[in-house]
Amino acid sequence: MKGKVRIKVNGIEVEVDPGSVVLDAIKQAGIPMHSLCQAGELYKGASCRLCLVELPNGKLVPACAYPVSNGLEVYTRTPKTLKTRRTTLELLLAYHRIECWICKRKGDCILVKMANDLRLEGIPVCAECPLHPDECLLNKGILCLGLLTVAGCDAECPRTGGRCWGCRGPITREDVVVRALRRYRELGFELKEVAEIAEIFWSAHPFLEKFKLLVEGI
Amino acid sequence: MAGVEDFIRLYEEVPGVAGHIDVRIKEVEGRYRVQINITQSPRFFEISLKNRKVDEVPIVTARICGVCSMAHLLGSIIALEKALGIDMGEKVMKLRKMIEVVGIIQNNFVHVLVALPDYLGYRNLIELAKAEPAIVKKFLKINAEVLKVYGNIAGRFTHTHVIDVAYQGKLVTRYDLEKASKILASVGKEAESLVSELASRWRDIEFEDPVHSYLTVGTPDYPIIGDEIATSEGEVADVMRYKEVIHEEEVEYSNAKHCTYRGKPFFVGSRARVLRNHSDVSKEVGDYLSQLRLNLSNPFDNVKAQLIEALYLTLVAEREFADLASAVGSGIRLYDLSKLKGSGEAASAVEAPRGLLIHHYSVRNGRVVAANIITPTAMNSKHMEVCCEALINKLRSEGVSRLDDLRAYAAALVRSYDPCLPCAVH
Numbered sequence: 001m002k003g004k005v006r007i008k009v010n011g012i013e014v015e016v017d018p019g020s021v022v023l024d025a026i027k028q029a030g031i032p033m034h035s036l037c038q039a040g041e042l043y044k045g046a047s048c049r050l051c052l053v054e055l056p057n058g059k060l061v062p063a064c065a066y067p068v069s070n071g072l073e074v075y076t077r078t079p080k081t082l083k084t085r086r087t088t089l090e091l092l093l094a095y096h097r098i099e100c101w102i103c104k105r106k107g108d109c110i111l112v113k114m115a116n117d118l119r120l121e122g123i124p125v126c127a128e129c130p131l132h133p134d135e136c137l138l139n140k141g142i143l144c145l146g147l148l149t150v151a152g153c154d155a156e157c158p159r160t161g162g163r164c165w166g167c168r169g170p171i172t173r174e175d176v177v178v179r180a181l182r183r184y185r186e187l188g189f190e191l192k193e194v195a196e197i198a199e200i201f202w203s204a205h206p207f208l209e210k211f212k213l214l215v216e217g218i
Numbered sequence: 219m220a221g222v223e224d225f226i227r228l229y230e231e232v233p234g235v236a237g238h239i240d241v242r243i244k245e246v247e248g249r250y251r252v253q254i255n256i257t258q259s260p261r262f263f264e265i266s267l268k269n270r271k272v273d274e275v276p277i278v279t280a281r282i283c284g285v286c287s288m289a290h291l292l293g294s295i296i297a298l299e300k301a302l303g304i305d306m307g308e309k310v311m312k313l314r315k316m317i318e319v320v321g322i323i324q325n326n327f328v329h330v331l332v333a334l335p336d337y338l339g340y341r342n343l344i345e346l347a348k349a350e351p352a353i354v355k356k357f358l359k360i361n362a363e364v365l366k367v368y369g370n371i372a373g374r375f376t377h378t379h380v381i382d383v384a385y386q387g388k389l390v391t392r393y394d395l396e397k398a399s400k401i402l403a404s405v406g407k408e409a410e411s412l413v414s415e416l417a418s419r420w421r422d423i424e425f426e427d428p429v430h431s432y433l434t435v436g437t438p439d440y441p442i443i444g445d446e447i448a449t450s451e452g453e454v455a456d457v458m459r460y461k462e463v464i465h466e467e468e469v470e471y472s473n474a475k476h477c478t479y480r481g482k483p484f485f486v487g488s489r490a491r492v493l494r495n496h497s498d499v500s501k502e503v504g505d506y507l508s509q510l511r512l513n514l515s516n517p518f519d520n521v522k523a524q525l526i527e528a529l530y531l532t533l534v535a536e537r538e539f540a541d542l543a544s545a546v547g548s549g550i551r552l553y554d555l556s557k558l559k560g561s562g563e564a565a566s567a568v569e570a571p572r573g574l575l576i577h578h579y580s581v582r583n584g585r586v587v588a589a590n591i592i593t594p595t596a597m598n599s600k601h602m603e604v605c606c607e608a609l610i611n612k613l614r615s616e617g618v619s620r621l622d623d624l625r626a627y628a629a630a631l632v633r634s635y636d637p638c639l640p641c642a643v644h
Contacts, residue, residue, distance in 0.1 A: 162379030
């Protein structure tokens with residue numbers, strides 16, 4: 001075929017138009033890829049660094065900015081790329097104001113999907129919970145522990161009509177916990193009751209002591 | 219622990235049961251004495267429930283057991299709702315009863331499969347699966363289908379989270395119930411062919427109950443959930459009087475208590491339920507009853523009773539789900555959290571797959587002050603021991619003296635009760 005560029009992604013041969021970038025080829029090959037391009041204007045100019053791919057010489061390049069050329073070979077899921085991406089996402093999350101319970105992207109959050117894929121914890125169950133913020137169980141007076149619990153279960157309990165009991169363990173980032181506790185208080189719940197329920201599943205977790213101090217201090 | 223060391227361990231761990239149990243024998247004046255020791259360690263659930271808020275109780279009690287979590291969940295919910303005076307309405311109660319029925323069906327099929335090698339002449343399940351994969355696959359397929367029903371009506375099978383005190387969180391629609399009915403219809407057909415197939419090959423172990431006395435939930439129809447306890451002597455007692463009917467005592471060698479009724483050991487479970495409601499069962503599945511040659515005074519036939527019961531309940535549940543589907547209207551979903559701060563005391567009687575389960579709570583200002591749970595395996599444990607002793611002595615008088623043979627029979631007897639040791643000690 002004339003006018004097309006041939007490149008190999010994870011060993012799969014793809015033909016793309018000249019002038020496109022590696023990410024286009026990856027998408028065309030149907031390979032899932034971490035990136036924040038969906039977030040629009042937020043991370044312009046290859047700045048999120050989540051779509052790093054490895055070249056045969058071991059160099060990491062951002063797929064969304066690296067132009068394709070004939071005979072180029074890239075690998076998307078090597079230990080090196082995954083490790084780098086994990087660190088990058090961890091840093092991005094550290095800067096992210098986690099307040100999933102009032103977020104409009106709740107239930108369809110790219111960050112939590114990537115975090116689950118990269119085995120990164122620290123996002124509350126709310127990020128995966130499909131209930132609209134107005135439909136939140138807390139608004140109905142049902143004490144749900146989703147605000148304080150690590151996501152990764154696809155919010156199975158709130159999804160099928162139950163409430164979260166915190167069985168996946170606590171979020172250990174203090175600012176998130178403090179914001180969540182403030183939210184509980186705002187909606188008229190006793191923080192002591194929250195701590196009591198938390199104790200059911202977290203009784204052996206090292207964070208519980210700290211958590212109780214936070215509850216008292218707020 | 220005096221008096222334990224001089225017993226010979228017939229079994230260190232009985233295989234094919236949930237939990238740790240061992241069988242010990244000792245020869246005293248020409249007779250064998252048997253001790254069944256439940257060595258599973260207790261987890262003190264009743265104490266950890268103390269001072270909990272009522273809506274947290276079911277989530278904890280469900281964890282007593284992974285196999286019959288639904289029975290514990292429903293038992294505590296019903297007792298607490300009674301204590302607080304909460305009425306969830308007929309539809310929700312019917313739905314809960316059906317959920318428990320599906321639980322019994324699922325458990326029975328799985329347990330029949332686990333106990334099947336004893337009655338088809340194989341040493342264990344692996345051998346059975348190697349020799350006759352078709353039978354094992356049939357059981358596994360039925361299990362998978364029944365679990366689908368659970369997904370539709372109760373969120374998930376183990377430790378479900380959608381039912382709580384005064385809380386029916388999952389919206390159960392007409393579509394869900396109709397689907398459940400359809401699935402159970404196909405399961406019923408498969409089960410019928412399976413029962414006929416097994417009936418022709420079932421090798422009976424001849425034995426008679428030394429003590430024939432049983433307890434079930436007292437309801438006019440098939441016992442599942444009720445307010446009364448019925449006994450084989452015809453006594454019907456309100457469940458709050460359970461302490462007069464069931465006498466519990468601790469024994470030094472076992473972690474589970476031994477239970478007696480009027481000084482006699484008794485059994486609970488599928489055999490007791492089928493005995494209690496024999497006329498309904500024989501009306502529905504009479505052909506299979508005679509095909510299987512069900513002898514309800516033989517403890518080994520508890521496995522047959524489980525199979526028959528599972529078949530019977532599948533056929534009944536199929537119809538009842540269809541009835542419920544036409545009655546639900548826009549779906550069942552209900553919660554009322556206003557009464558959770560009340561006080562009161564109540565007990566509930568629920569039929570777990572293994573038999574009668576009693577939950578008793580007293581509540582003050584929305585918090586549990588005292589809790590008591592009596593589980594079916596604890597009720598069975600004394601009867602199991604008495605039966606095992608009688609069986610081993612009978613075998614001995616028939617000339618079976620090799621320890622290995624006695625071992626196999628004792629294990630088969632223990633398995634036939636479908637004991638759940640985590641429940642027994644809780």
